[in-house]
Amino acid sequence: MADQYDxxxxxxxxxxxxxxxxxxxxxxxxAIVERExxxxxxxxxxxxxxxxxxxxxxxxxxxxxxxxxGLKADNIGFDLGKIVDRSRKxxxxxxxxxxxLMKKHKIAVHEGVGKLTGKGKxxxxxxxxxxxxxxxxxxxxxxxxxxxxxxxKADGKRIWTYRHAMVPEVxxxxxxxxxxxxxxxxxxxxxxxxxxxxxxxxxxxxxxPVEDEEVSxxxxxxxxxxxxxxxxxxxxxxxxxxxxxxxxxIKGKDGKSTAExxxxxxxxxxxxxxxxxxxxxxxxxxxxxxxxxxxxYGRTNVEGVYAIGDVTGAPWLAHKASHEGIVCVxxxxxxxxxxxxxxxxxxxxxxxxxxxxxxxxxxxxxEAGHDVKVGKFPFIGNGKAIALGEADGFVKTxxxxxxxxxxxxxxxxxxxxxxIQGYVIARQLETTEAELQxxxxxxxTLSEMMHxxxxxxxxxxxxx
Amino acid sequence: MPIEIKMPALSPTMEEGTLxxxxxxxxxxxKSGDIMAEIETDKxxxxxxxxxxxxxxKITVPEGTDGVKVGAVIALLNGDGEEAxxxxxxxxxxxxxxxxxPEDPNKTGSEAKPAPENVEDHGKPxxxxxxxxxxxxxxxTAQHDGDRxxxxxxxxxxxxxxxxxxxxxxxxxxxxxxxKADVEQAKPGAALAPKxxxxxxxxAPASAAPSPAPAAAAAQLPDVPHETTKLSNMRKTIARRLxxxxxxxxHIYLTVDVRLxxxxxxxxxxxxxxxxRGVKLSVNDLMIKALAAALIQVPKxxxxxxxxxxxxxKRADISVAVSTPEGLITPVITEADTASLxxxxxxxxxxxxxxxxxKLKPEEFTGGTASISNMGMFGIKQFEAxxxxxxxxxxxxGAGEKRPWVMEDGTLGVATIMSATGSFxxxxxxxxxxxxxxxxxxxxxxxxxxxxx
Numbered sequence: 001m002a003d004q005y006d007x008x009x010x011x012x013x014x015x016x017x018x019x020x021x022x023x024x025x026x027x028x029x030x031a032i033v034e035r036e037x038x039x040x041x042x043x044x045x046x047x048x049x050x051x052x053x054x055x056x057x058x059x060x061x062x063x064x065x066x067x068x069x070g071l072k073a074d075n076i077g078f079d080l081g082k083i084v085d086r087s088r089k090x091x092x093x094x095x096x097x098x099x100x101l102m103k104k105h106k107i108a109v110h111e112g113v114g115k116l117t118g119k120g121k122x123x124x125x126x127x128x129x130x131x132x133x134x135x136x137x138x139x140x141x142x143x144x145x146x147x148x149x150x151x152x153k154a155d156g157k158r159i160w161t162y163r164h165a166m167v168p169e170v171x172x173x174x175x176x177x178x179x180x181x182x183x184x185x186x187x188x189x190x191x192x193x194x195x196x197x198x199x200x201x202x203x204x205x206x207x208x209p210v211e212d213e214e215v216s217x218x219x220x221x222x223x224x225x226x227x228x229x230x231x232x233x234x235x236x237x238x239x240x241x242x243x244x245x246x247x248x249x250i251k252g253k254d255g256k257s258t259a260e261x262x263x264x265x266x267x268x269x270x271x272x273x274x275x276x277x278x279x280x281x282x283x284x285x286x287x288x289x290x291x292x293x294x295x296x297y298g299r300t301n302v303e304g305v306y307a308i309g310d311v312t313g314a315p316w317l318a319h320k321a322s323h324e325g326i327v328c329v330x331x332x333x334x335x336x337x338x339x340x341x342x343x344x345x346x347x348x349x350x351x352x353x354x355x356x357x358x359x360x361x362x363x364x365x366x367e368a369g370h371d372v373k374v375g376k377f378p379f380i381g382n383g384k385a386i387a388l389g390e391a392d393g394f395v396k397t398x399x400x401x402x403x404x405x406x407x408x409x410x411x412x413x414x415x416x417x418x419x420i421q422g423y424v425i426a427r428q429l430e431t432t433e434a435e436l437q438x439x440x441x442x443x444x445t446l447s448e449m450m451h452x453x454x455x456x457x458x459x460x461x462x463x464x
Numbered sequence: 465m466p467i468e469i470k471m472p473a474l475s476p477t478m479e480e481g482t483l484x485x486x487x488x489x490x491x492x493x494x495k496s497g498d499i500m501a502e503i504e505t506d507k508x509x510x511x512x513x514x515x516x517x518x519x520x521x522k523i524t525v526p527e528g529t530d531g532v533k534v535g536a537v538i539a540l541l542n543g544d545g546e547e548a549x550x551x552x553x554x555x556x557x558x559x560x561x562x563x564x565x566p567e568d569p570n571k572t573g574s575e576a577k578p579a580p581e582n583v584e585d586h587g588k589p590x591x592x593x594x595x596x597x598x599x600x601x602x603x604x605t606a607q608h609d610g611d612r613x614x615x616x617x618x619x620x621x622x623x624x625x626x627x628x629x630x631x632x633x634x635x636x637x638x639x640x641x642x643x644k645a646d647v648e649q650a651k652p653g654a655a656l657a658p659k660x661x662x663x664x665x666x667x668a669p670a671s672a673a674p675s676p677a678p679a680a681a682a683a684q685l686p687d688v689p690h691e692t693t694k695l696s697n698m699r700k701t702i703a704r705r706l707x708x709x710x711x712x713x714x715h716i717y718l719t720v721d722v723r724l725x726x727x728x729x730x731x732x733x734x735x736x737x738x739x740x741r742g743v744k745l746s747v748n749d750l751m752i753k754a755l756a757a758a759l760i761q762v763p764k765x766x767x768x769x770x771x772x773x774x775x776x777x778k779r780a781d782i783s784v785a786v787s788t789p790e791g792l793i794t795p796v797i798t799e800a801d802t803a804s805l806x807x808x809x810x811x812x813x814x815x816x817x818x819x820x821x822x823k824l825k826p827e828e829f830t831g832g833t834a835s836i837s838n839m840g841m842f843g844i845k846q847f848e849a850x851x852x853x854x855x856x857x858x859x860x861x862g863a864g865e866k867r868p869w870v871m872e873d874g875t876l877g878v879a880t881i882m883s884a885t886g887s888f889x890x891x892x893x894x895x896x897x898x899x900x901x902x903x904x905x906x907x908x909x910x911x912x913x914x915x916x917x
Contacts, residue, residue: 338636403625404618405618405644429616429617430616430617430619430643430644431616431617432618434617435617
């Protein structure tokens with residue numbers, strides 16, 4: 001006799017487990033299926049453990065720059081094994097936390113590989129044992145994995161994906177990072193701060209290509225100053241692996257190919273949705289380039305089958321998956337959520353310096369036909385930033401000149417990932433420049449720059 | 465310290481008005497009794513007199529602003545010896561309400577447009593805009609009431625740009641909050657909704673809901689070349705009150721045919737003797753008198769229905785419907801039961817003339833105990849009028865015309881006959897009582913000497 005549920009969630013990442021909790025809150029009987037570890041990539045192999053690593057490299061950077069703060073430190077060094085241990089412990093703690101949350105919300109956890117076998121039917125296989133579950137609703141939240149280079153599969157030895165890069169056994173001496181999205185830039189920043197010689201290759205003309213052009217330009221300049229070599233408009237053509245390292249052939253902007261030796265390569269060229277071998281084809285669930293097609297409530301073309309998170313497309317972010325999942329579950333429960341939209345999803349890169357943004361870039365805003373007012377305020381004009389010794393960066397805001405709508409905000413510099421939410425809330429509440437200008441910002445804080453940027457957009461900043 | 469000049473309540477029912485015209489400018493010295501502004505209320509244009517002496521320091525609500533709430537500060541006056549320049553920042557500094565930001569382009573004095581016309585019933589936010597039209601203008605007090613429209617700042621601004629009335633929109637945000645998408649999806653016609661509402665109310669009062677018509681109503685405008693006219697306060701008041709009346713007051717209609725020959729003969733005699741005094745009685749003057757006398761004879765019809773009490777009046781003050789270019793208004797002939805015909809006639813001419821000039825004082829068009837409406841001059845044979853709430857009845861008078869008539873001796877002849885229809889509030893007046901009034905009216909008109917004594 002199969003266990004019968006209202007909702008089965010396939011995948012326990014930040015999309016899946018959050019959806020399961022929300023469904024339980026709404027009175028559903030819920031099961032969650034996970035083939036590896038509760039919490040998915042985010043908790044175990046993504047967002048959280050990388051933040052633990054980046055914290056290490058940040059502290060290490062401060063230690064090596066202690067003199068800047070009037071401190072003396074000798075014999076500064078690190079133990080790579082312990083750095084990785086700390087990162088794993090942080091992930092482990094959160095994994096245990098999710099287990100606790102599942103228990104608290106009476107969500108049945110089925111460990112094993114899940115596969116849809118029919119309408120409302122799903123099997124979970126672990127080893128030799130297969131369990132059949134049935135449910136009125138099944139949500140696919142299987143996430144995504146790193147995209148491989150077609151000519152050089154990641155082997156975990158010399159060619160790494162994020163997953164290998166997170167648990168290094170040795171420090172790369174000369175590292176090639178392919179791809180300059182958030183993941184590529186974060187690892188480049190980490191290994192650079194830890195002392196590796198880092199090169200970043202990006203096919204597009206600028207790094208962090210989804211960010212505002214000024215942010216990309218600033219980051220290129222700043223990371224170069226930090227010692228990272230950045231090669232844009234260039235593609236890796238070939239990677240030859242040997243026992244001692246790799247030889248990578250890179251075709252540059254000028255069309256010339258050059259081969260260079262590296263100790264390690266990190267491939268960060270995007271992700272592939274995990275939509276294979278879970279029974280989608282058999283059920284006739286429509287996909288497009290590997291992504292599951294859904295409406296604003298996560299509904300696929302097959303009744304009773306839903307999908308959320310990385311499997312449904314960009315932006316590939318944990319908080320996108322969580323929000324999408326909640327909308328989906330609430331719709332299933334007969335609540336009346338707003339359909340999922342992507343217009344107000346912030347994006348953060350936790351490199352040193354950090355990057356955070358929400359909404360339209362200046363270029364995208366103009367493309368969309370907006371007459372814009374742009375404000376920009378530099379960290380050097382902010383007292384707190386100078387006191388922190390972090391006087392590099394800026395806050396840029398883009399307004400619709402006619403309506404005063406905050407179309408986008410783009411920030412680079414210390415702690416901006418914690419600041420961006422102020423603008424996200426402002427956008428969600430649909431404030432105009434007037435409310436932001438009238439808001440009192442605490443002094444001395446970095447957040448004052450958010451105020452100044454808005455004032456600057458209307459030609460009335462105080463401190464520049 | 466400057467004196468705040470506030471929007472006056474120029475009639476008992478006035479809640480807001482249009483600041484039609486400033487007759488003083490900043491820097492002018494005024495003394496008590498000087499006319500400072502013309503203010504259009506729901507019924508008339510009134511002159512607004514200065515009470516205090518001093519210098520106009522600041523005009524905070526520009527002329528042409530609609531929907532200015534009673535009590536909103538419209539100007540600041542410096543008392544004797546104060547410099548005009550000093551006063552400007554003071555009210556702002558003393559106000560606890562947040563100051564509007566001067567950089568907001570919608571709120572600068574020079575750009576302040578009249579607030580949207582639709583503010584009458586729902587327009588608290590728009591009203592706020594109007595009163596905030598200058599940086600130094602303190603916010604009005606009325607903005608804190610319960611039916612405020614929940615809308616995002618962005619939605620408010622887009623709505624203002626598009627001339628949309630937020631109160632006509634349905635919000636899709638949390639708790640019905642109006643967000644950008646709602647405003648963008650709204651048809652520009654939503655701004656016309658109040659007008660459509662009034663039109664609907666007039667066309668089908670029985671079916672129209674008292675709530676504002678949905679924005680969709682405007683979309684029903686036929687695709688026919690047309691022009692639109694902003695609703696005047698007066699028009700909106702007429703629409704609202706008559707709709708209320710037809711929706712809330714159960715009307716019954718009682719019609720009598722009245723023979724006029726004796727009354728016309730009497731009128732001829734009276735006018736002949738009154739011409740020396742420059743008085744010429746109209747038939748309508750006599751009808752006013754007859755109705756007043758009938759109401760005194762049948763006091764059960766000289767009443768007003770209120771939620772808990774039935775009010776019976778001891779004299780008859782007759783509201784007389786007067787048509788003006790702006791719309792219907794009802795000046796009152798007070799004490800019509802005891803007044804002489806010449807007094808009624810003289811007063812009526814004066815009131816009608818001033819009604820057309822919009823110069824009636826509020827007390828001259830409020831407070832009647834019953835109404836009369838005469839469409840005889842248009843050849844209307846008979847009609848039913850809408851009761852003018854909170855009054856209990858209205859008499860609709862048709863044209864006096866020669867009709868075949870069965871004479872007192874039973875032969876068929878020709879007589880001058882007029883049909884009159886009383887509309888009665890059936891909550892207050894029973895049918896038989898109404899009938900008694902109509903009978904008394906008929907008797908008085910047919911034996912007109914009775915109303916002279």
